[in-house]
Amino acid sequence: MKKSEWSDREIERLLRQMPIIQDHRNPRDIYDNLSLKKRKMFSWVLPSIATAAALFLFLILGAKLMDRGPFSQLSLDRASDKQPSEQNIVMKKKEDALAIKESLSKPENLKQASKDLLKSAVYEDEVANGKVITYWIPDDQAQNLIPISTIVQDPENKSWLDIFNEKMTELNENKWGLADYYPLNAEFSYDKRNHTLDVNVPADHQYGQGSANELMFMNIIKKDISSNSNVKKVRLFTNGQPGIEFGNTGIKEEFNIEPEKNQAYFFYYPNDHKIPYLVPTTVSFKTIKEAIVAMKKDQPDLGLKKSMLLKLREKDISIRNKTLYVSMEKNSRINNDQFTLFSFEALLLTAKEFGIEKVVIKNPPSKQIGPFELTKENKVPIAPNLRKIK
Amino acid sequence: MDSVFDELYNNYHQDVFQFLFYMVRNREQAEDLVQEVYIRVFKSYHRFEGKSSEKTWLFSIARNVAIDYFRKQKGWKDKLLERFDWSSSQVKDDDPIPEEITVQKEEIQWVYKCLEYCTADQRAVIIFRFLHDLSISETAEALGWSESKVKTTQHRTLKLIKKQMESLYQKEGLTSEKVRVER
Numbered sequence: 001m002k003k004s005e006w007s008d009r010e011i012e013r014l015l016r017q018m019p020i021i022q023d024h025r026n027p028r029d030i031y032d033n034l035s036l037k038k039r040k041m042f043s044w045v046l047p048s049i050a051t052a053a054a055l056f057l058f059l060i061l062g063a064k065l066m067d068r069g070p071f072s073q074l075s076l077d078r079a080s081d082k083q084p085s086e087q088n089i090v091m092k093k094k095e096d097a098l099a100i101k102e103s104l105s106k107p108e109n110l111k112q113a114s115k116d117l118l119k120s121a122v123y124e125d126e127v128a129n130g131k132v133i134t135y136w137i138p139d140d141q142a143q144n145l146i147p148i149s150t151i152v153q154d155p156e157n158k159s160w161l162d163i164f165n166e167k168m169t170e171l172n173e174n175k176w177g178l179a180d181y182y183p184l185n186a187e188f189s190y191d192k193r194n195h196t197l198d199v200n201v202p203a204d205h206q207y208g209q210g211s212a213n214e215l216m217f218m219n220i221i222k223k224d225i226s227s228n229s230n231v232k233k234v235r236l237f238t239n240g241q242p243g244i245e246f247g248n249t250g251i252k253e254e255f256n257i258e259p260e261k262n263q264a265y266f267f268y269y270p271n272d273h274k275i276p277y278l279v280p281t282t283v284s285f286k287t288i289k290e291a292i293v294a295m296k297k298d299q300p301d302l303g304l305k306k307s308m309l310l311k312l313r314e315k316d317i318s319i320r321n322k323t324l325y326v327s328m329e330k331n332s333r334i335n336n337d338q339f340t341l342f343s344f345e346a347l348l349l350t351a352k353e354f355g356i357e358k359v360v361i362k363n364p365p366s367k368q369i370g371p372f373e374l375t376k377e378n379k380v381p382i383a384p385n386l387r388k389i390k
Numbered sequence: 391m392d393s394v395f396d397e398l399y400n401n402y403h404q405d406v407f408q409f410l411f412y413m414v415r416n417r418e419q420a421e422d423l424v425q426e427v428y429i430r431v432f433k434s435y436h437r438f439e440g441k442s443s444e445k446t447w448l449f450s451i452a453r454n455v456a457i458d459y460f461r462k463q464k465g466w467k468d469k470l471l472e473r474f475d476w477s478s479s480q481v482k483d484d485d486p487i488p489e490e491i492t493v494q495k496e497e498i499q500w501v502y503k504c505l506e507y508c509t510a511d512q513r514a515v516i517i518f519r520f521l522h523d524l525s526i527s528e529t530a531e532a533l534g535w536s537e538s539k540v541k542t543t544q545h546r547t548l549k550l551i552k553k554q555m556e557s558l559y560q561k562e563g564l565t566s567e568k569v570r571v572e573r
Binding site: 034 | 396408420425428429432491493497501516521523548549551555556
């Protein structure tokens with residue numbers, strides 16, 4: 001018989017001969033396992049409900065925390081800047097700030113008119129006996145340098161450089177949506193005899209690595225010094241020896257500081273922040289008219305947004321006695337909202353770049369934007385982007 | 391102990407267990423899956439309408455449990471590999487043969503091996519029909535199929551097993567038959 005040929009019947013027969021398989025476990029064990037499994041399922045359900053609830057809470061709280069942009073910080077900061085004798089005003093300001101914070105939590109609300117608008121720059125009447133120090137901080141993409149100013153109460157009457165060095169360690173760049181750059185890995189000291197500022201870096205400094213890196217380092221030194229002092233010359237040292245070696249530029253021993261003038265201020269929004277910083281361009285403009293025209297358009301290359309929301313007549317811009325006179329287009333309006341206020345501040349800051357001390361709108365369609373009275377002349381600010389440093 | 395469990399255990403436990411054993415070809419796995427069958431039965435016992443016999447109802451649940459197990463076994467990786475590697479579906483003889491089978495005569499072992507080449511549904515039909523002696527209509531009930539589908543599947547599967555047996559025979563030869571020839 002050829003065994004390679006099985007009939008269907010034979011296969012069926014073989015299948016029927018397959019051994020009987022039995023479960024030898026005790027039925028009690030099986031039953032116990034079952035109830036264990038049931039319980040297991042239950043014990044798995046509770047934690048997952050708890051996790052879901054926790055996630056839900058986290059989302060809600062997270063969203064609330066995210067909404068605290070730099071503006072809310074700023075408003076609270078400014079409130080606490082005041083002297084304790086003005087306690088009542090402080091309280092009121094805080095309330096105002098909270099109200100604004102709430103109204104700013106949704107971007108569309110930003111356009112809503114509000115009485116309690118806040119200025120972003122530092123003005124003469126706010127400084128009192130304090131000193132204003134400005135730090136230039138790179139943004140996240142290291143594209144723009146953002147000037148951040150702070151008012152420091154200085155009963156001991158220290159020099160600007162001492163305060164600069166002291167406060168540099170307390171900057172909170174990440175909270176402001178900027179890159180962590182300070183404290184600088186360098187010592188600044190003033191040489192009275194030569195009227196120079198000496199910058200000394202340690203031997204293992206990283207500032208010479210990469211052309212972007214070294215340019216940024218030098219730019220920040222230049223801007224930090226020119227914003228805060230009249231020093232005209234910087235000498236560079238490495239570990240006490242003259243000169244700092246930069247990868248691309250080579251060894252550099254000194255450079256002169258020529259204050260940059262005639263720049264236009266734009267809006268800059270760090271990652272998803274709803275409140276802009278006022279940031280000057282790197283390029284200079286011949287006339288303030290050119291600067292104002294430029295401010296009406298975004299600068300996409302640098303990530304800067306247009307800051308001129310006022311409809312100024314380009315043909316009617318004039319300067320007399322360090323005062324800038326502008327006029328509005330016919331039938332144009334001035335909204336009394338936070339962005340219009342920032343835009344007016346951008347105009348003031350830009351005017352300051354051109355050596356102007358006061359700004360007048362000749363035909364203001366409304367009397368004020370927040371705290372600015374448009375019927376009067378307004379003084380230019382002392383420094384942009386006031387923030388509190390603890 | 392639960393009276394429902396008692397009743398089910400006494401009447402059907404070993405049948406369901408044997409069915410699962412031949413489906414997944416692994417004792418431990420069958421032990422796990424039979425637990426799952428109980429859980430599903432308890433969940434839906436109140437919905438059992440008595441339209442079918444309790445036995446076919448239990449078998450249909452057991453078959454669903456086995457199918458779900460196969461689906462879970464096939465992760466996305468396997469599914470992906472399967473697309474590119476057709477040989478893997480042809481040859482999959484890496485599961486060890488359970489002890490209960492190895493003590494049987496060689497032909498039985500071969501049939502067991504050949505069952506591996508069947509799809510899950512084909513295997514279910516064969517197990518119901520020949521190992522549990524269900525009728526065509528009972529098998530159809532347990533699978534939720536028509537009787538003619540059971541018949542054709544059974545016919546095709548027997549053919550497939552026969553073919554596999556023959557190829558095994560050509561590869562390995564049957565030692566028992568050799569003995570017979572020598573006589």
